[in-house]
Amino acid sequence: MGGFFWxxxxxxxxxxxxxxxxPAFLAPALFPLFFFVAFAGGLTRxxxxxxxxxxxGYIAFQYVWALLQAVAMGGAFTGFSIAGDFENxxxxxxxxxxxxxxGIILGYTIASLVRVTVxxxxxxxxxxxxxxxxxxGFDLFGLIGLAALVNVAATLFxxxxxxxxxxxxxxxVIRTPIFMVLFLAPxxxxxxxxxxxxxxxxxxxxxxxxxxxxxGFLAGEPTxxxxxxxxxxxxxxxxxxxALYGLRRAERVGS
Amino acid sequence: xxxxxxxxxxxxxxxxxxxPRAVDGISLAVEPGEIYGxxxxxxxxxxxxxxxxxxxxxxxxxxxxxxxxxxxxxxxQVRATIGAALQEAALDQFLTGRDHLHLQGALHGLxxxxxxxxxxxxxxxxxxxxxxxxxxxxxxxxxxxxxxxALALVxxxxxxxxDEPTTGLDPQSRSALWAEVSRLAxxxxxxxxxxxxxxxxxxxxxxxxxxxxxxxxxxxxxxxxLKAEIGRPSVEATPMDPKERDAVARALGRxxxxxxxxxxxxxxxxxxxxxxxxVRALDAEDLKVSNLRxxxxxxxxxxxxxxxxxxxxxxxxxxxxx
Numbered sequence: 001m002g003g004f005f006w007x008x009x010x011x012x013x014x015x016x017x018x019x020x021x022x023p024a025f026l027a028p029a030l031f032p033l034f035f036f037v038a039f040a041g042g043l044t045r046x047x048x049x050x051x052x053x054x055x056x057g058y059i060a061f062q063y064v065w066a067l068l069q070a071v072a073m074g075g076a077f078t079g080f081s082i083a084g085d086f087e088n089x090x091x092x093x094x095x096x097x098x099x100x101x102x103g104i105i106l107g108y109t110i111a112s113l114v115r116v117t118v119x120x121x122x123x124x125x126x127x128x129x130x131x132x133x134x135x136x137g138f139d140l141f142g143l144i145g146l147a148a149l150v151n152v153a154a155t156l157f158x159x160x161x162x163x164x165x166x167x168x169x170x171x172x173v174i175r176t177p178i179f180m181v182l183f184l185a186p187x188x189x190x191x192x193x194x195x196x197x198x199x200x201x202x203x204x205x206x207x208x209x210x211x212x213x214x215x216g217f218l219a220g221e222p223t224x225x226x227x228x229x230x231x232x233x234x235x236x237x238x239x240x241x242x243a244l245y246g247l248r249r250a251e252r253v254g255s
Numbered sequence: 256x257x258x259x260x261x262x263x264x265x266x267x268x269x270x271x272x273x274x275p276r277a278v279d280g281i282s283l284a285v286e287p288g289e290i291y292g293x294x295x296x297x298x299x300x301x302x303x304x305x306x307x308x309x310x311x312x313x314x315x316x317x318x319x320x321x322x323x324x325x326x327x328x329x330x331x332q333v334r335a336t337i338g339a340a341l342q343e344a345a346l347d348q349f350l351t352g353r354d355h356l357h358l359q360g361a362l363h364g365l366x367x368x369x370x371x372x373x374x375x376x377x378x379x380x381x382x383x384x385x386x387x388x389x390x391x392x393x394x395x396x397x398x399x400x401x402x403x404x405a406l407a408l409v410x411x412x413x414x415x416x417x418d419e420p421t422t423g424l425d426p427q428s429r430s431a432l433w434a435e436v437s438r439l440a441x442x443x444x445x446x447x448x449x450x451x452x453x454x455x456x457x458x459x460x461x462x463x464x465x466x467x468x469x470x471x472x473x474x475x476x477x478x479x480x481l482k483a484e485i486g487r488p489s490v491e492a493t494p495m496d497p498k499e500r501d502a503v504a505r506a507l508g509r510x511x512x513x514x515x516x517x518x519x520x521x522x523x524x525x526x527x528x529x530x531x532x533x534v535r536a537l538d539a540e541d542l543k544v545s546n547l548r549x550x551x552x553x554x555x556x557x558x559x560x561x562x563x564x565x566x567x568x569x570x571x572x573x574x575x576x577x
Contacts, residue, residue: 003364006364007362013361017350017354018349022349089343090345092341092345093345096311096341097334097363098362099331099364251313252313254306
């Protein structure tokens with residue numbers, strides 16, 4: 001693995017330093033916070049609708065989605081950073097110095113995880129302030145584990161796109177599919193209350209299983225935890241290969 | 256060539272999709288500790304060659320070994336051995352000079368203490384100690400170039416690639432960089448592969464020069480040998496009255512073949528006679544000149560001889576490199 005880990009460490013160190021030197025690193029949390037504050041407040045009565053059977057309540061129901069959205073967007077924003085590094089030429093320095101270039105991908109991924117630790121914590125603190133329950137069987141590790149997998153998968157997806165396109169124009173190509181996957185799931189009401197095409201798509205969307213499992217962890221009643229983790233690991237694997245493909249393409253065309 | 260310090264290139268080709276044949280079968284060898292100047296106009300293939308030798312771009316065909324390692328099959332070993340300062344300094348505007356050195360050291364796996372020590376040493380050597388903690392976005396072009404050079408040296412490479420390192424620098428910064436490059440080769444035994452479009456730079460710095468044009472190496476030797484190959488000086492005369500240009504051309508034409516000259520001037524490569532003979536010939540025909548100059552052969556003359564064009568202004572923007 002000659003150089004793999006020290007390259008990863010160097011790349012992660014630079015990214016993390018940059019995040020904490022610039023408050024803009026909190027940007028991935030802004031959208032989820034907006035949705036959370038706006039909808040969890042305005043739609044609280046949805047919790048009274050017959051068929052809504054999520055015990056911790058509507059705010060907690062929304063919090064889980066906001067958290068997963070924050071960590072997924074954290075991955076997307078890391079993709080934007082990678083695209084920026086290619087566009088302004090800095091990636092060339094990394095490729096030139098890295099004995100093992102695959103370590104570059106790991107470095108960005110580690111930095112992304114560190115970033116969403118902060119943004120995820122921010123979302124959680126605000127959720128606690130507005131009243132999600134902290135009693136009951138809250139399975140913190142199960143929830144954090146799923147959030148980490150979502151972040152890593154989104155980061156690797158973004159890295160692959162960024163390295164293929166090597167321009168900041170990659171932004172919409174990274175963001176749009178992530179948004180679609182996030183929103184075509186039971187965002188505001190449980191799956192059984194969705195109707196028509198949206199319910200069909202949500203049922204087919206693998207993110208629905210992840211979201212259900214995460215909500216189950218928060219409720220202290222884990223449901224479909226194993227399939228959710230299976231989907232999470234599978235996505236990480238697929239997008240790791242995708243990111244490596246992007247890296248090899250960047251190497252072939254001369255970044 | 257052994258596994259230390261040199262470069263060996265054979266029939267290296269790079270073709271860009273829907274683009275030019277940027278490098279078209281070049282072969283060259285650079286000895287360990289040598290400064291090799293790669294001279295050519297914009298778009299000649301210099302930077303593309305450097306990108307291939309530094310493993311940033313795979314060749315379409317041909318082979319290249321750097322420090323004994325194949326650039327395609329042994330990229331990691333090549334990268335561990337070389338340092339490179341490319342045409343546009345790849346710097347992060349939000350990091351300081353010191354941050355960059357720390358990052359570069361980390362990428363090369365230097366232990367933390369060594370990273371710090373080496374960083375201080377290099378900052379001092381390139382004269383950036385005082386600016387070390389300033390963000391790079393506030394650096395001048397010269398400072399960025401010096402930082403880029405320092406970054407290329409962090410891991411003590413045995414081969415250094417410098418792609419047009421003095422483009423855009425003021426004369427003082429250029430001289431300082433030349434001095435440092437010379438010192439690296441003479442004192443530290445670093446092999447330097449230097450691309451440039453400046454004749455003077457190649458002449459002053461390089462032990463040997465390869466002249467590239469349209470992806471081909473058209474000449475290669477020491478600067479002295481290349482100039483000696485041309486052999487003959489040239490005379491350039493600017494008539495005082497522009498209407499007498501043709502008459503001056505006829506007078507000078509008796510001494511040799513006309514070659515491209517400054518606007519309004521006439522220049523010939525001296526095949527016979529010397530400057531005194533030219534003055535006498537102009538006097539005899541009562542032709543007055545505002546300027547008369549004898550030029551010893553330069554690398555530009557070598558380029559002219561080999562390609563039929565002057566190096567200055569010979570760039571082909573359409574064929575700009577990767």
